[in-house]
Amino acid sequence: MPTLHLEMHPGRTLEQKRAFVREVTRVTVETLVCPPESVDIVITEVPRDAWAKGGKLLADG
Amino acid sequence: MPTLHLEMHPGRTLEQKRAFVREVTRVTVETLVCPPESVDIVITEVPRDAWAKGGKLLADG
Amino acid sequence: MPTLHLEMHPGRTLEQKRAFVREVTRVTVETLVCPPESVDIVITEVPRDAWAKGGKLLADG
Amino acid sequence: MPTLHLEMHPGRTLEQKRAFVREVTRVTVETLVCPPESVDIVITEVPRDAWAKGGKLLADG
Amino acid sequence: MPTLHLEMHPGRTLEQKRAFVREVTRVTVETLVCPPESVDIVITEVPRDAWAKGGKLLADG
Amino acid sequence: MPTLHLEMHPGRTLEQKRAFVREVTRVTVETLVCPPESVDIVITEVPRDAWAKGGKLLADG
Numbered sequence: 001m002p003t004l005h006l007e008m009h010p011g012r013t014l015e016q017k018r019a020f021v022r023e024v025t026r027v028t029v030e031t032l033v034c035p036p037e038s039v040d041i042v043i044t045e046v047p048r049d050a051w052a053k054g055g056k057l058l059a060d061g
Numbered sequence: 062m063p064t065l066h067l068e069m070h071p072g073r074t075l076e077q078k079r080a081f082v083r084e085v086t087r088v089t090v091e092t093l094v095c096p097p098e099s100v101d102i103v104i105t106e107v108p109r110d111a112w113a114k115g116g117k118l119l120a121d122g
Numbered sequence: 123m124p125t126l127h128l129e130m131h132p133g134r135t136l137e138q139k140r141a142f143v144r145e146v147t148r149v150t151v152e153t154l155v156c157p158p159e160s161v162d163i164v165i166t167e168v169p170r171d172a173w174a175k176g177g178k179l180l181a182d183g
Numbered sequence: 184m185p186t187l188h189l190e191m192h193p194g195r196t197l198e199q200k201r202a203f204v205r206e207v208t209r210v211t212v213e214t215l216v217c218p219p220e221s222v223d224i225v226i227t228e229v230p231r232d233a234w235a236k237g238g239k240l241l242a243d244g
Numbered sequence: 245m246p247t248l249h250l251e252m253h254p255g256r257t258l259e260q261k262r263a264f265v266r267e268v269t270r271v272t273v274e275t276l277v278c279p280p281e282s283v284d285i286v287i288t289e290v291p292r293d294a295w296a297k298g299g300k301l302l303a304d305g
Numbered sequence: 306m307p308t309l310h311l312e313m314h315p316g317r318t319l320e321q322k323r324a325f326v327r328e329v330t331r332v333t334v335e336t337l338v339c340p341p342e343s344v345d346i347v348i349t350e351v352p353r354d355a356w357a358k359g360g361k362l363l364a365d366g
Contacts, residue, residue, distance in 0.1 A: 001284075001312060001313055001314065001351070001356065002311055002312065002313040003247070003284075003311070003312045003313075004309055004310065004311050004312075005309065005310040006307055006308070006309050007103065007306060007307065007308045007309075008306055008307040008308075008337060009306065012337055014232060014240075014242075016336055016337060016338075017232065017233075017240060018239075018240060018243065019335075019336040020332070020333065020336040020337055021235035021238055021239065021240060022238045022239070023332035023335070023336055024329055024332055024333065024336075025235065025237065025238030026238065026332075027325070027328035027329055027331075027332055028325065028329065030324075030328070031321055031324040031325040031328055031329075032313060032317055032321060032325055033321075036237045036238055037236065037237040039235075039236070039237065039238065040234070040235070040236055040245075040247075041234070041235040041236075042190065042229055042233065042234055043233040043234075043235075044233070045233075046103055046306070049075060049078065050078075050103065050104040050105070050106075051101070051102070051103055051104070051306065052082035052086065052100075052101070052102040052104075053098065053100070053101055053102075054086065054097045054098040054100065055082055055083045055086030055087065055097055055100065056079075056082065056083070057075075057078060057079060057082060059075075060079065062129060062130055062131065062168070062173065062345075063128055063129065063130040064128070064129045064130075064308070064345075065126055065127065065128050065129075066126065066127040067124055067125070067126050068123060068124065068125045068126075068225065069123055069124040069125075069154060070123065073154060077153055077154060077155075080152075080153040081149070081150065081153040081154055084149035084152070084153055085146055085149055085150065087149075088142070088145035088146055088148075088149055089142065089146065091141075091145070092138055092141040092142040092145055092146075093130060093134060093138060093142055094138075101306075101308075107123070107225055110197060110200065111200075111225065111226040111227070111228075112123065112223070112224070112225055112226075113204035113208065113222075113223070113224040113226075114220065114222070114223055114224075115208065115219045115220045115222065116204055116205045116208030116209065116219055116222065117201075117204065117205070118197075118200060118201060118204060120197075121201065123223075125186070125223075129347065136293060136301075136303075139293065139294075139301060140300075140301060140304065143296035143299055143300065143301055144299045144300070147296065147298065147299030148299065158298045158299055159297065159298045161296075161297070161298065161299065162184075162186075162295070162296070162297055163295070163296040163297075164251065164290055164294065164295055165294040165295070165296075166294070167294075168347055171319060171322065172322075172347065172348040172349070172350075173345070173346070173347055173348075174326035174330065174344075174345070174346040174347075174348075175342065175344070175345055175346075176330065176341045176342045176344065177326055177327045177330030177331065177341055177344065178323075178326065178327070179319075179322060179323060179326055181319075182323065184251060184252055184253065184290070184295065185250055185251065185252040186250070186251045186252075187248055187249065187250050187251075188248065188249040189246055189247070189248050190245060190246065190247045190248075191245055191246040191247075191276060192245065195276060199275055199276060199277075202274075202275040203271070203272065203275040203276055206271035206274070206275055207268055207271055207272065207275075209271075210264070210267035210268055210270075210271055211264065211268065213263075213267070214260055214263040214264040214267055214268075215252060215256055215260060215264055216260075229245070234245065258354060258362075258364075261354065261355075261362060262362060262365065265357035265360055265361065265362060266360045266361070269357065269359065269360030270360065280359045280360055281358065281359040283357075283358070283359065283360065284356070284357070284358055285356070285357040285358075286312065286351055286355065286356055287355040287356075287357075288355070289355075
């Protein structure tokens with residue numbers, strides 16, 4: 001711990017995920033004051049037909 | 062917010078998911094008193110070999 | 123299952139929570155076609171100093 | 184309830200998942216004192232390019 | 245990882261939680277074949293007015 | 306979306322949480338390429354008697 005769960009839409013590249021976990025870990029270490037090895041991040045990609053806002057699936061946008 | 066996460070088995074049609082998010086958003090807005098655009102719903106489909114009840118995977122029914 | 127997790131701010135009355143779980147269960151049963159007893163709902167109240175949007179805690183308006 | 188969510192890497196066999204849910208349900212019933220039928224377990228397999236530790240995706244080991 | 249999240253009602257003693265995490269970790273190590281130190285368990289106690297089944301809060305039992 | 310859930314131990318100051326959500330939002334916007342207003346962060350503080358590692362509650366050190 002700290003443990004972070006990210007939910008986002010699919011479509012980001014592996015390079016973007018790499019940059020995300022590197023940078024989020026860096027600022028987590030700085031602001032929460034903890035060793036880098038203690039930071040776990042789990043990424044979940046939510047398809048557009050599985051996320052709704054305002055009562056409408058994003059796929060139906 | 063409010064944010065809702067739904068876990069269910071696979072097998073529902075897109076039309077059922079559409080009806081689910083429309084109706085759940087409607088009753089959330091009515092009962093919790095919030096704007097429709099503030100309601101997010103994320104649907105996760107859990108395969109039958111990944112859900113257990115009473116110590117048995119549902120796939121083993 | 124289906125299982126629903128709701129995250130919202132504190133401040134709703136017990137009567138609102140009662141209406142929420144009754145109505146959400148009703149429309150879940152109708153749209154996903156499942157028995158009422160199979161629907162679990164868990165409510166989490168997230169304090170305003172524990173939810174951020176746009177990089178700002180809601181408590182900081 | 185009780186409800187358990189397990190996150191782990193892919194690669195375990197169906198037989199391992201079967202043993203896991205059987206044994207975890209057994210010790211849950213013993214230690215928390217509840218009927219076996221009340222124990223739900225949901226398993227999520229997190230790919231190695233979706234889990235980071237110390238700022239690095241496990242896939243980049 | 246593996247990481248486990250447990251949701252249950254309040255009311256268990258510290259001794260029960262101790263036994264739960266010890267036993268669940270033991271059988272997780274045996275069935276999933278992983279080192280004990282890799283097993284994290286997070287316990288969330290859900291109040292009876294925040295859990296509904298069949299459209300009714302458990303508090304209204 | 307993207308939505309982030311952070312689990313950590315209690316004890317951080319409000320100022321640390323403020324810095325955390327500001328910085329994590331900033332690097333999320335940069336790496337995932339999304340508007341700041343789309344980034345939600347929810348913080349959960351997990352007490353030391355509710356988190357176990359290696360079969361032991363952290364409270365039991």
